[in-house]
Amino acid sequence: MASEKIGIWLIGAWGGVSTTAATGLAALQQGVAEETALVSSLPRFEELELADWSQFVVGGHEIRDTGFVAEAAILQQKSRVFSPEMLEAVGPTLKQFDENVRTGTLWNVGQTISSFASSEAVELAKTEKPTDIISRIQSDVQTFRDANELDHVVVVNLSSTEPTIDSDSDKLSWSELSARLDSDESPLPASSLYAIAAMQAGCSYVNFTPSVGSNLPALNELAESQGVLHVGRDGKTGETLMKAVLAPMFADRNLNVMSWVGHNIFGNLDGKVLDDPINKASKVTSKDRLLTEILGYKPQSLVSIEYIESMADWKTAWDHIHFQGFLGTAMTLQFTWQGCDSILAAPLALDLVRFTERERRRGTSGVMTQLSSFFKSPMGTDVPPEFAKQYALLEAWADEVVAEG
Numbered sequence: 001m002a003s004e005k006i007g008i009w010l011i012g013a014w015g016g017v018s019t020t021a022a023t024g025l026a027a028l029q030q031g032v033a034e035e036t037a038l039v040s041s042l043p044r045f046e047e048l049e050l051a052d053w054s055q056f057v058v059g060g061h062e063i064r065d066t067g068f069v070a071e072a073a074i075l076q077q078k079s080r081v082f083s084p085e086m087l088e089a090v091g092p093t094l095k096q097f098d099e100n101v102r103t104g105t106l107w108n109v110g111q112t113i114s115s116f117a118s119s120e121a122v123e124l125a126k127t128e129k130p131t132d133i134i135s136r137i138q139s140d141v142q143t144f145r146d147a148n149e150l151d152h153v154v155v156v157n158l159s160s161t162e163p164t165i166d167s168d169s170d171k172l173s174w175s176e177l178s179a180r181l182d183s184d185e186s187p188l189p190a191s192s193l194y195a196i197a198a199m200q201a202g203c204s205y206v207n208f209t210p211s212v213g214s215n216l217p218a219l220n221e222l223a224e225s226q227g228v229l230h231v232g233r234d235g236k237t238g239e240t241l242m243k244a245v246l247a248p249m250f251a252d253r254n255l256n257v258m259s260w261v262g263h264n265i266f267g268n269l270d271g272k273v274l275d276d277p278i279n280k281a282s283k284v285t286s287k288d289r290l291l292t293e294i295l296g297y298k299p300q301s302l303v304s305i306e307y308i309e310s311m312a313d314w315k316t317a318w319d320h321i322h323f324q325g326f327l328g329t330a331m332t333l334q335f336t337w338q339g340c341d342s343i344l345a346a347p348l349a350l351d352l353v354r355f356t357e358r359e360r361r362r363g364t365s366g367v368m369t370q371l372s373s374f375f376k377s378p379m380g381t382d383v384p385p386e387f388a389k390q391y392a393l394l395e396a397w398a399d400e401v402v403a404e405g
Contacts, residue, residue: 013061018158023090051357154204250295369381
């Protein structure tokens with residue numbers, strides 16, 4: 001295992017979360033960062049023999065003209081993350097990672113995301129069909145794998161939220177869906193094309209976004225036939241994480257939640273994308289469905305997400321919970337969650353890569369339900385979205401892997 005090299009191929013490579021993940025990985029490799037906030041570094045998982053940070057190399061797809069070094073500097077200046085000393089230490093590694101980034105696709109990403117694109121991405125969008133895009137993505141990943149002599153590549157989607165798709169794709173088999181990929185009218189979004197390309201290239205696929213990605217029966221069929229792993233979707237990092245912890249308390253104490261209102265403000269690039277109502281719809285749905293599943297009934301609820309440019313990469317969520325107790329008495333719980341968006345998400349992305357790579361060594365395929373605790377809308381599991389129950393799946397999986405020796 002010590003000699004294996006693992007690629008991390010980031011979709012949305014130069015976005016805030018990807019840049020933070022790449023910077024954090026480089027800092028871990030240079031020994032200038034602690035492993036705080038990394039679930040995979042907990043003593044609970046020591047016996048799993050997870051890949052060491054030194055074994056990873058980063059590349060990816062991106063639609064903008066920028067770079068890890070430039071974006072890390074912006075995060076440091078605007079959001080007060082990373083020390084100047086850390087950025088100086090990891091600069092050479094980030095420049096090496098920059099060399100591995102290629103131009104992504106704009107297929108069905110929506111007008112807002114397309115407006116950020118480089119001229120090269122725009123030109124490609126004028127001529128490519130889905131089959132062309134998939135072929136190009138595969139070629140880019142294969143070149144990355146060969147050039148770095150990698151044993152495996154994990155593709156991680158950390159791009160901005162796409163608009164919801166309105167099609168019958170969720171009812172199609174892989175043969176039916178693949179037959180439509182030659183069409184200029186294919187409804188599949190970019191996240192699904194990346195997933196198809198990853199699977200056909202023998203890579204694992206992790207969807208950290210609310211976008212569709214591999215969350216289609218046809219793509220699970222493809223994953224199984226290719227013998228690869230996939231998981232998603234929508235990383236659970238802040239307000240929804242709190243809901244997954246607090247809502248079970250109300251349910252288990254038989255307290256009636258009458259209403260739950262959450263207001264979210266943040267100012268990064270993803271916030272700008274979510275300022276578009278078309279893109280916002282996917283995110284709001286993902287954040288709102290959890291309460292009904294946990295409580296067993298639907299309280300009146302409101303989830304708002306607003307772009308406030310001055311917040312930069314910081315986000316604030318205010319939640320107001322109006323609940324009914326004994327003898328019909330109404331009471332209130334309020335909390336405020338303030339955190340740096342990319343700092344919360346990036347370590348989870350790295351965790352998912354390590355856990356996925358470990359499962360890959362077991363020779364399994366399909367959806368990794370044991371990673372449900374990382375997502376707002378986890379795929380392939382009927383386990384209630386209570387954080388404790390989802391985390392128990394991860395612990396049970398770890399015990400099973402260790403028992404196999």
